[in-house]
Amino acid sequence: MTRTAILTPTLTSADAVSNDALAMQRLLRERGHEVEIFAENSNLAGEQIEQTSVALSYLRGPEDVLIYHHSIGWDLGIAIVKTASCRKIIKYHNVTPPEFFDGISEHHQSLCRNGRSQLEEIVDCRPDLYLADSAFNQGDLIAAGSQHQNTFVVPPFNHTDRLQAGQANLEILDQYCDGSVNLLTVGGVRPNKGHAALIDAFATYYYQFNGHARLFIVGAENNAFAAYTTMLRELTDSWSLDSRIVFTGEVSDESLKAYYLLADALLMTSEHEGFCVPLVEAMAMKVPIIAYASTAIQETANETGLIWDDRDPFLMAQSIDCLLTNEPAKMLLLMRGSQRYEQSFSNCAIAKQFLHVTAQAEFRF
Amino acid sequence: MEIEKSDSFGDELDLPKLMDHIRKDAEKRKLNSLKNGASPFFRQLMTQGFDVLQPRSSPRNFPFPDLKLQPELAKREQYQISDLLGFNDEAFVRNAYKIILRREPDDSGFVQYLQHLRSGNYGKIDILRSLRFSAEGRNANVQIKGLGRLTAFRKLYRIPVAGYILRLAVAIVRLPVLVTNHLRLESHTAAQLERVASHINEAVAYFSNANRAQAEAIHELNDMKSALRLQIDSLVSERGKVNHDYNTLKADLFSSLDETNKNTRQQSQLQERHAAELQALKVSLEKQFEDLIERLQSSRMDIAQQDSRLSRLLDGTHKPFPDPVAADQMQPLKSEDDHLLDSLYYSLEVALRGTPEEIREEVKVYLPVLKRAGITSGILDVGCGRGEWLEVLREAGLQARGIDNNRILIQQCKSLSLDVVETEALSYLRSLEDESLNAVTAFHFAEHLALDTLVRFLDEVGRTLKPGGLVILETPNPENLLVGSCNFYLDPTHKNPIPIPTMKLLLEARGFLCQEVMKLHAVSSAKIEVKDQLTSHLNHFLYGPMNYAVVARKA
Numbered sequence: 001m002t003r004t005a006i007l008t009p010t011l012t013s014a015d016a017v018s019n020d021a022l023a024m025q026r027l028l029r030e031r032g033h034e035v036e037i038f039a040e041n042s043n044l045a046g047e048q049i050e051q052t053s054v055a056l057s058y059l060r061g062p063e064d065v066l067i068y069h070h071s072i073g074w075d076l077g078i079a080i081v082k083t084a085s086c087r088k089i090i091k092y093h094n095v096t097p098p099e100f101f102d103g104i105s106e107h108h109q110s111l112c113r114n115g116r117s118q119l120e121e122i123v124d125c126r127p128d129l130y131l132a133d134s135a136f137n138q139g140d141l142i143a144a145g146s147q148h149q150n151t152f153v154v155p156p157f158n159h160t161d162r163l164q165a166g167q168a169n170l171e172i173l174d175q176y177c178d179g180s181v182n183l184l185t186v187g188g189v190r191p192n193k194g195h196a197a198l199i200d201a202f203a204t205y206y207y208q209f210n211g212h213a214r215l216f217i218v219g220a221e222n223n224a225f226a227a228y229t230t231m232l233r234e235l236t237d238s239w240s241l242d243s244r245i246v247f248t249g250e251v252s253d254e255s256l257k258a259y260y261l262l263a264d265a266l267l268m269t270s271e272h273e274g275f276c277v278p279l280v281e282a283m284a285m286k287v288p289i290i291a292y293a294s295t296a297i298q299e300t301a302n303e304t305g306l307i308w309d310d311r312d313p314f315l316m317a318q319s320i321d322c323l324l325t326n327e328p329a330k331m332l333l334l335m336r337g338s339q340r341y342e343q344s345f346s347n348c349a350i351a352k353q354f355l356h357v358t359a360q361a362e363f364r365f
Numbered sequence: 366m367e368i369e370k371s372d373s374f375g376d377e378l379d380l381p382k383l384m385d386h387i388r389k390d391a392e393k394r395k396l397n398s399l400k401n402g403a404s405p406f407f408r409q410l411m412t413q414g415f416d417v418l419q420p421r422s423s424p425r426n427f428p429f430p431d432l433k434l435q436p437e438l439a440k441r442e443q444y445q446i447s448d449l450l451g452f453n454d455e456a457f458v459r460n461a462y463k464i465i466l467r468r469e470p471d472d473s474g475f476v477q478y479l480q481h482l483r484s485g486n487y488g489k490i491d492i493l494r495s496l497r498f499s500a501e502g503r504n505a506n507v508q509i510k511g512l513g514r515l516t517a518f519r520k521l522y523r524i525p526v527a528g529y530i531l532r533l534a535v536a537i538v539r540l541p542v543l544v545t546n547h548l549r550l551e552s553h554t555a556a557q558l559e560r561v562a563s564h565i566n567e568a569v570a571y572f573s574n575a576n577r578a579q580a581e582a583i584h585e586l587n588d589m590k591s592a593l594r595l596q597i598d599s600l601v602s603e604r605g606k607v608n609h610d611y612n613t614l615k616a617d618l619f620s621s622l623d624e625t626n627k628n629t630r631q632q633s634q635l636q637e638r639h640a641a642e643l644q645a646l647k648v649s650l651e652k653q654f655e656d657l658i659e660r661l662q663s664s665r666m667d668i669a670q671q672d673s674r675l676s677r678l679l680d681g682t683h684k685p686f687p688d689p690v691a692a693d694q695m696q697p698l699k700s701e702d703d704h705l706l707d708s709l710y711y712s713l714e715v716a717l718r719g720t721p722e723e724i725r726e727e728v729k730v731y732l733p734v735l736k737r738a739g740i741t742s743g744i745l746d747v748g749c750g751r752g753e754w755l756e757v758l759r760e761a762g763l764q765a766r767g768i769d770n771n772r773i774l775i776q777q778c779k780s781l782s783l784d785v786v787e788t789e790a791l792s793y794l795r796s797l798e799d800e801s802l803n804a805v806t807a808f809h810f811a812e813h814l815a816l817d818t819l820v821r822f823l824d825e826v827g828r829t830l831k832p833g834g835l836v837i838l839e840t841p842n843p844e845n846l847l848v849g850s851c852n853f854y855l856d857p858t859h860k861n862p863i864p865i866p867t868m869k870l871l872l873e874a875r876g877f878l879c880q881e882v883m884k885l886h887a888v889s890s891a892k893i894e895v896k897d898q899l900t901s902h903l904n905h906f907l908y909g910p911m912n913y914a915v916v917a918r919k920a
Contacts, residue, residue, distance in 0.1 A: 208398055303380055306387065318391035322383070332378035 004028055004035040004365060005058050007077055008069040011042040011049055014188075014220065014250060016156055016277045017071045017093050022047065023157030024067065024091075027351050033365050040076065052076060059086045065365060067091060070122060071274075073114025081125055088127035089363070093156065094137045094274025094296075095119070100192040105224045119144045129361050131354075133275035136296035152357040155350050158277050160284045160341070163257055172258035181213040181324060184263035184287070186256070186278035187270065189221045189247070191228045194269040194311075196235055197292065201267065201316035203239040208314075209321045213244065215267075216259050220250035260285040265323055266305075267316065268297060276300045280345040283337035288330050290319045304337035446511035450489055455479060457489060465496045465507050490519060668708075710858060711773040714750060717855055718809070724753040728808065730883065731837055732761055734916055735804060738835050743803035745829075747790045747822075748810035752778035759783070768793050791818065794825035802829045808839040808914075811868070812859045823875040830919040836877060838868065839914040842884065846906045868915050877917035884910035 006025055011018045021037055022044075028035045037047070038055040050058065059066060064086040068077060071093035081088060095115035101108040123145040130151040132138035141151050176182060183202060187193050195217065202215040221229050229247075236245050251259070260266075266282040268291035279300045282289050289305025291297050301307050306319040323330045343349060358365070444464055452460050458478045462470040470478075478495075481487035487495075493512055496502050522528045536543070718724065731754075735744070742764035746754050749767025751774055758765040767785040769775050775787040786793065790810070805826045811819055826836050843849030843862035853862045863871075869879045888908040893900050 208394060306384060308384075312391065314391040314395045315388065318387050318394060322387050322390075326383075329378060329383055336378070 001034060002063045002065060002365060003058060003060065004033055004065040004067060005055050006035060006037045006067045006069070007039075007052070007055060007080060008037070009040050009072060009074040009077055011037065011039045011044050011047065013044060014256075016158070016275065017069050018044070019159050019277075020091065020093070020156035021067075021069050023159075023347055023350075024354070027157070027354065028365060031365070040074075052080065055080050056084060059084055062086055065089060068122070068127075069093060070119065071095060071115070073111040073116075073118055075114070078118050078121055081122060081127075087363070088125065089129045089131060090122055090127045090141075091131045091133075091154075091156075092119075092137050092141055092274075093133055094140060094272075096190070096192045096272055100190075100272065101225075104191050104227045108224060129358070129363050131357065134296040135299055137274050150361055152361065154353050154357050155280075155345055156275055156277065157347050157350050158280055158345070159253070160277075160281050160345070161347055163253060163260070163281060164284055166253050166257055168257040168261050169252070169254040170258075172255055173261060176214065176262050179212065181210055181264050181320070182216065182262045183213065183265055183267055183320065184216045184218065184259055185267050185269070186218045186259075186281065187268075188219045189217065189225065189229055189232070191225060192270060192272040193219075194271040194292070194294075195228075195232050197311055197313070198267055198269040199232065199235050199239065199241070199245065201269065201313040202245065203241060204313040205317035205320050206239075206241060206244060209317055210324075213320075215241075215245045216248060216263070217245065218248045218251055218256065218259050221247070256281075257285075260287055263287045265290050265320055267291070267320075269311070269316075270294065270297065273297050273300075279305070280341060283341040283345065286334045286338055288323045288333050289337065290316060290323070292316075302340060304340050305333060443508045443510065446490075446493070446509055449493060449509070454482065458482065458492070461493055461496055465493065465502050465505060465509070467505055467507070494519070672708075706858070707771045707773050710771055713856055713858070714774070718750070721751055721753050724751070725757055727886070728754045728757055730885065731806065731914070732757065734835070734837065734881070735763065738804070738833075738918075740803045740835065743801070743831070743834075745802050745805050747794075747805060747807040748813070749778060749783075749785055750774055750808075752781055752783045752785065754806065754808065755783045755785070756781065791822055791825060794822070794829055797829045799828055800831040800834075802834060803831055804835045804837070805830060806837045808837075809841070809912075811838050812840050812853070812861065812863060815860055819871065820875065823871065823877070827876050827919060832919055834919045835880075836872070836917050836919070837914055838872075838917075839883075839885070839912055840868065842910050842913040844906070844913075845909045845911050848911050852911070865913055865915070868913075872915060872917045876920060878920050879915055879917045881916040883914040883916065885913060886911045 006021050008017060008021045011021065021039075025035045025037055036050045036058060038050045038052045038058070040052050042049040055066075062085060065088070066081065066084050066086055067089045068081050069091045070077075072095060081090075096112050098109040098112040098116065101112060119140070123141075128150065130138075130141050130146045131154045132141055132151065133153070133156050135153055138151055138153050142148065183205075185193075185195075185198055189195065198215070198217070202213070206213050217232075232247075233242075236242050248255070248259070260281065263282075263285075264287075266278060266287045266289050268276065268279060268289065270276065270292075271294050273295050275296050279289055279291070279297070283304055289301055289307075291301060291305060291307050292311050293307045293309050298307050306323070308315045308319070323333075344353075449457065449461055449464065458475055459470055461478075462468060462474070478487070478492050482489070482492060490512070493509070497507070497509060497512055522532050524531070719727075735741075741762070744758060744763060744765035746758075746765055746767040749755055749769050750771075752767055755765055755767045755778065765784065767778060767783060768788050768790060769778070769785065770787065770789045772787055775785050778785040790807075811822075814822060823836075830836065840863055841848050841853050841859075843853065843864050849862055853859055865882055869882070872879055887910045892904050892908050895901050895904060
């Protein structure tokens with residue numbers, strides 16, 4: 001029986017790559033395969049994670065499978081990919097361009113720079129199959145030298161079904177269910193997420209349309225990006241909106257659900273996304289989407305929201321106003337989003353795509 | 366925002382159309398915010414875009430990176446000599462110090478070694494040896510593999526002559542290696558030069574970009590400055606205008622306030638004066654009214670007293686006298702009896718007959734009758750009452766006398782200087798000579814007489830009138846149903862109503878020729894609309910003449 005090793009640098013909660021890796025393991029195990037996850041760091045309780053040092057010894061023969069999730073520079077990971085003499089699948093989640101970390105974190109800049117250059121090293125290893133989260137990522141892979149015939153798009157598995165089924169944090173609901181318009185963005189507070197544009201857009205809506213509005217910035221803050229978070233706090237102060245913009249930090253699934261339930265719209269102003277899971281969550285939770293089109297955002301949303309090419313705060317603000325006043329348009333967008341979630345992004349739909357793609361590439365586990 | 370229902374509720378949402386609407390609305394909103402923005406800062410912010418204030422788009426502008434032609438030396442416990450030989454020039458000296466002496470080079474040492482190196486007097490190994498085996502170097506005791514072997518060998522170079530020959534021999538033996546090294550150095554140098562050139566190119570491009578961005582930023586700042594200047598100018602002028610308007614308005618307000626105050630003062634003074642006058646008038650009227658009431662009261666008392674005295678007096682006359690009384694003695698008492706009702710009748714006359722003015726107007730109708738008959742004197746008005754007819758006659762220049770047995774009425778006539786006599790009609794006529802009168806008039810007299818008295822009266826009139834003399838008798842007309850049934854009896858001294866034919870019959874029976882019947886005083890208002898004979902009759906009987914007069918002539 002063949003063995004499958006899933007290799008990823010870090011496993012954490014509320015992380016798209018980790019969710020993808022875990023769900024992939026579950027899917028393959030359900031289908032009777034022997035699958036282990038190997039990660040250098042993990043803070044997940046209840047998941048059995050293997051040390052990367054034993055990854056190579058786990059893989060015994062050429063028929064075994066190594067699935068490498070590439071999202072950042074990781075020398076050890078690349079070394080394992082290069083060394084392993086088995087079949088290989090690269091799951092490419094994209095790597096944030098290092099420029100975003102200029103003047104913020106040299107460490108992350110260097111990780112990302114390595115991550116970008118390592119993509120070419122990976123391609124040099126001639127993996128058997130490339131899986132890209134999006135057509136945007138697929139373009140990166142092909143530009144790095146992968147072949148069309150073994151490079152496919154498979155959206156990342158996600159925990160949106162858990163979000164749908166789980167309980168919401170009632171305290172948060174009670175605290176903020178006060179008649180205000182609640183706007184939401186979800187995602188780690190990282191320099192590529194374009195929070196400054198988000199705050200500008202919210203300020204425009206607040207001062208030009210509705211003084212009873214609130215913005216939740218939901219996502220973990222990282223000490224490494226202190227310069228970035230400080231800049232956001234100062235920007236918030238400069239608009240005198242510190243009482244209206246809530247930085248929640250990292251939140252539990254229950255709290256995240258509460259914020260989605262409260263939200264009148266999800267705003268996405270990120271400047272670099274290989275896929276953008278929060279859009280999928282919004283579709284599933286039936287929250288209308290307003291976003292600036294960048295990288296993979298347009299194709300993930302795909303006409304389920306108001307997606308703007310121009311990064312203009314007035315467009316963002318007017319869109320919020322439109323969705324709050326034009327109920328029919330909002331309902332139709334929500335229906336589209338819900339359909340798109342069911343058809344393309346639910347774990348069940350993604351599993352089908354994953355199996356379809358592997359079958360198409362004649363890849364047998 | 367207006368989205369037609371069909372667009373939104375159709376099978377498909379027209380997303381581009383919806384977004385087009387939003388885009389237009391956003392543009393409008395942006396323009397409006399420029400016009401009505403909370404502050405010039407906000408307007409400026411909106412026109413220039415947020416990026417003007419601070420760069421937020423990525424990639425960001427950061428200082429151009431340094432060019433590093435030689436690798437960094439990692440810190441380790443033990444070094445190979447090849448680790449250090451890889452460096453050149455300054456980097457070599459610096460790294461040699463750092464590794465062997467574990468410190469940065471001092472200035473003099475650095476310059477000295479660099480000069481030796483550049484002059485070719487010292488090779489890299491010489492310098493390493495010198496540093497490693499100096500007192501400080503021995504103290505630091507850093508392990509550099511290969512340095513010992515090479516330095517031992519190199520010591521042989523220092524032997525005079527033999528050393529030179531040895532160096533020459535080594536050089537000749539190593540010539541192919543040196544040539545290879547030389548070639549490697551050449552290509553390395555070329556590559557380094559290439560890196561330098563490309564770095565310079567990048568730097569030039571970077572700085573020209575930075576310059577351009579800076580120029581654009583300065584340009585935008587200047588635009589912003591002029592826009593702000595304009596805003597400030599317009600605000601200043603607006604403020605001046607507002608100030609001016611405010612002052613004008615204030616002045617207007619104060620002046621109109623003054624005027625209002627003045628008017629109010631005048632009005633209140635006027636009101637006070639009016640109130641005082643009214644009060645005075647009221648007091649005076651109240652006083653007059655009280656006086657009148659008092660006088661009326663006392664008059665009533667007088668009358669009541671008189672009345673009762675009179676009644677007692679009259680009562681006394683009806684008791685049998687103890688002794689025969691002479692007729693002349695009784696006469697005054699008798700005549701008092703006749704006047705018992707004078708006061709009452711006077712009241713009736715005033716209440717029922719009409720005002721003197723009205724009566725005067727009414728009786729003027731008989732003047733033409735007298736005029737036609739050519740009568741200017743010898744006119745006797747029987748029952749002259751308040752003397753209205755006598756007045757009319759006097760005004761018309763006709764000579765007449767009135768008689769009445771009511772003492773009050775006669776008194777009133779006398780006060781008007783009319784020729785009147787207080788007397789009973791029949792006895793007065795009897796006192797006159799035959800054919801001494803030209804005309805006898807009696808208005809509302811005949812109905813007060815019993816039939817026999819009326820006949821006797823007519824006979825006396827016939828005796829005292831000259832031939833052709835006229836008698837005019839006016840009396841209520843009972844043909845008018847209201848008069849016949851009711852109004853006639855308003856006066857309780859009336860005896861019987863006399864219909865026109867009766868009157869004519871009586872006159873003609875006593876030898877008069879009825880010349881004319883004058884139907885008088887029809888009701889002018891409140892008539893039934895005439896539609897047929899019935900309504901015509903009704904009108905006649907209800908609203909027909911209330912009085913009539915018969916003009917008769919003595920044959």
